[in-house]
Amino acid sequence: MYSIPFNRPFFTGNEWSYIQDAMKDGKLSGNGKYTEKCQQFFESKYGFGKTFLTHSCTQALEMAAILMGLGPGDEVILPSYSYVSTANAFALRGCTLVFADSRPDYPVIDETKLQDLISPRTKALVIVHYGGMACKMEMISKLVEENDIYLIEDAAAALDAYYQGEDEKKIPLGSMGHMATFSFHETKNIGCGEGGMLVVNDTSFHKKALEVWNRGTNRSAFEQGMHKAYEWVSLGSAFAPSEINAAWLWAQLEQLDNSQKKRGAIWNWYFENCHSLFRSFDVEKPIVPNYAQHNYHVFYLLCTDAAQRGDLINHLKSKGILSVFHYQCLHQSPYFQDQYKGKPLSQAEKYQNRLLRLPLYADFEKEKFERLLLE
Template identity: 50%
Template sequence: MIPFNKPFIVGNELKYIEEAVKSGKISGDGIFTKKCHAFFEEKFGFQKVLLTTSCTDALEMAAILCDIQQGDEVIVPSYTFVSSANAFVLRGAKIVFVDSYSDNPNMDPVEIEKHITEKTKVIVPVHYAGVACDMEKIMNLAKKHNLFVVEDAAQAIDSYYTFSDGTKKALGSIGDFAAFSFHETKNIISGEGGILVINNPTYNTRAEIIREKGTNRSAFFRGEVNKYGWVDLGSSFLPSEILSAFLYAQLENLDIIQQKRIRIWEQYYSNLMPLQEKGFIKLPEIPSYATNNAHMFYVICRSYEERSSLIQYLKAKDIHPVFHYLSLNKSEFFLKDNSPVDIPNSDHFTDCLLRLPFYYELEESEQKSINSLIHEYFSSLESQI
């Protein structure tokens, strides 16, 4: 079977893990953690970076830093992974779901503005497929209403947004905070793992404390205090050096990984374009203000039934595509305490979006087989008309 995803080794991952073990320190914040922090801050212009055990943990830290209180409202797209909302629910927030654009899954700023109230405290733009939300409009709304912006950039490593004045900034460097993922399905992987980005230095010290179980341990090890203790909320959010060592080896090869992924994305796009021209599917759209980091490739089918049929057709040929998010406004957890809300574009992507196999080691011959079988499937539909 051609799997949906396949973890990969591209450089010195195993060598660096061995070095970490032999160094005598495999708990967090060792030499490889520091190297990863420096890489992100220097390459992407992030003010401060802290490695975490997951993107979910980074979002939970951001929720604490935003000082979420019971009843605060947080605006989140309905079409996203549960962590985007759950991190704030854990702090007592009420989640307000907004819809996507009709032609791409990112949240629509027009819908955001409709849902801002006196209780709104945070906007959480999710850069779906690594493609930027319209951050200029979102940041203008945040400034107008004095709101925090927490970028869920789980899929958005090495992706950028261009402002109307021509300024280009890395995703994750624009909001107050950002969270990235290095789960094995992402462009850069460490199995599990993530980072919290802090773009306002006011929050640097507190972020370190939250990450270290609510203690000022980091300041102690820098010699800034003569003892450390419990000073704030927190949990154990930092990863081991083994994960950091694996991650750093991947970061060293970021450009190589990205070049390969972009080739795969472009081959999918060019080979499947005839099916879009015939009206069978819709392909991803990249807005003029966004770049494409080739995190995933998806197609949007015409109906739930057609997508389900295509999945079964491909699986029967040993190819494993997957559908993606289920609209959170229709989740069991949300409906337990909330009335149903109509979020049509999110529901459309829930029913019709299909992700194709996409990973660094996907061979050109395998990709040709996938494309050929998708064409074959739609040709069989065409012949039935």
Template identity: 50%
Template sequence: MIPFNKPFIVGNELKYIEEAVKSGKISGDGIFTKKCHTFFEENFGFQKVLLTTSCTDALEMAAILCNIQEGDEVIVPSYTFVSSANAFVLRGAKIVFVDSYPDNPNIDPAEIEKHITEKTKVIVPVHYAGIACDMEKIMELAKKHDLFVVEDAAQAIDSYYTFSDGTKKALGSIGDFAAFSFHETKNIICGEGGMLVINNPEYNVRAEIIREKGTNRSAFFRGEVNKYGWVDLGSSFLPSEILSAFLYAQLENLGAIQEKRIRIWKEYYRNLLPLQEKGFIKMPEIPAFATNNAHMFYITCRNYEERSNLIQYLKTKDIHPVFHYLSLNKSEFFLKDNDPIDIPNSDHFTDCLLRLPFYFELEEAEQKNINNMIHEYYSLLEK
């Protein structure tokens, strides 16, 4: 079986884990956590970063930092993972789902503007497949209506947005806050893990407190206070030093990882392009303002039945592709307290989008086999 994903070791992961254990400190904020923080801040222009145990935790921290109150409205794309919404629901927010572009799973700024009210407090753009949302338009809306922007950059490490004036910024460095994932399906991994980015220094101190169970413990260890106590809301969002050690070894090899992933992405695109030209599938389009970090490769089939049949056909050939998100506006949880709403583009991607196997150790022969079997499936449809 060619799996959808396979976690990988690329450098000094095990060596650094051993070093962390031998250091006598395997709880959080040790030497490897600090190395990771420095790497991200220096290489991507993030004002401040804090590693977390997951991207979900980072989003929950962002919701607290945005001071979400009961009844505040938060705009979220319907085509996303549940954490993008759930983090704000936990603080009492009402989630306002909006649609994607017709040809792109990312949130449509025109749809955002239609749904802004006096209760709106946050916009959550999700950079699907690591491809940038139109951040210039989104930031203009946020400034006009005095809203927070929390970038869900779970899939967007080492991806960039170019503004109309030519300024190029890393995704995650544009909004007020951003959340990244280092889950084993991502470009850079540590099994489970995440990161909160704070782009306004006004929130630095409070972010540290929230991450340390609502205490000023971090300031105490820096010698800034002579004792620490409970001073705010918070939870245990801090990852162990073992996770940070694994992650840092991956970061040391970021260039090699990205080079390999981009090569895999381009090979899929080159081989499957004839099927798009025949009208069988649609492939990802990279907007002029965005870069491609090769997080995933997906195709969009013509309808649900065709996608289902393709999945089953590939599985008979020992290939395991997977579909992705189910529109959150159709979820059991949302419909329990809300009337059904029509979000057609999100529903289209729910029914038709298919992700192909994609991981660092995917071999050329395996990828060739996947491409050949997809072509074989569509050749049978032509007969």
């Protein structure tokens, strides 16, 4: 048991009352009052297209792959330094995965390396806004437009984060791709245990998205009296979460600004004090580019190598503090390594070997952390 865990879910105090309210309404399956409230919140606050709550960000990615009609022979470009869900959603459709390297300054896809990966079979590019920090979007947007491919923003950890373009306008992450996905897992800034969301910004997919979300049926149109029968019209699945999850999430959304304020104070404290806190370790601070307004989801350090990172993990563990390293490169994974035929991805491997995440959650106790380190 750790005195300071890596993560502790954020609670507002209203979660249980909203779940009870959903119980009183007698509607606990998906697509009820609280689902609608959450979806309208995202569409209104961030200007997203149609939004669809899902059981997870993993499911949201799988729903996106179905919507785009991806299948065998289609190539999908994605970063190697990412969670396995980013790849699984497209591998499950039989797509060919084309892994890209990371930027040298911070752990997002290197937009300068993408053109060489595009082929006549490329159908989609998936970018990951790592830890709520934006990818460099101008070149990415130009590439997908010039090559007529889909752009999916895997914004799992990027709720309430923004990109500031060359025109100085702040753009919410998740609003620039044809589709985007978010996670409401308990480790995220706000969550509902397990949960996610698909954002469909391309209006040509709106009707089909509703069918796919409803298990591939015309249920919504049928309930509105637009069809005489409730029929199977598309591939789909049971993507919608229960009203219990949506009610919990609504309580979290009401306190989003409060959670962000608390996390921001902790992130800034780490940034200002990390060299003095870890003076016996040669660590680098995270870099936040000037075009990225991040959401304080993750605070990481870069160690000199894997051995030093292991020493720092053990040092923190001895003080009762849990720290963790993050993704393992997907192109080197046991599942995919025999299939990978591309070039070495040196920057992705750098983050795999050197990046260390520190505890960060809304009620994190800075004074306790510092006291434990000094003991």
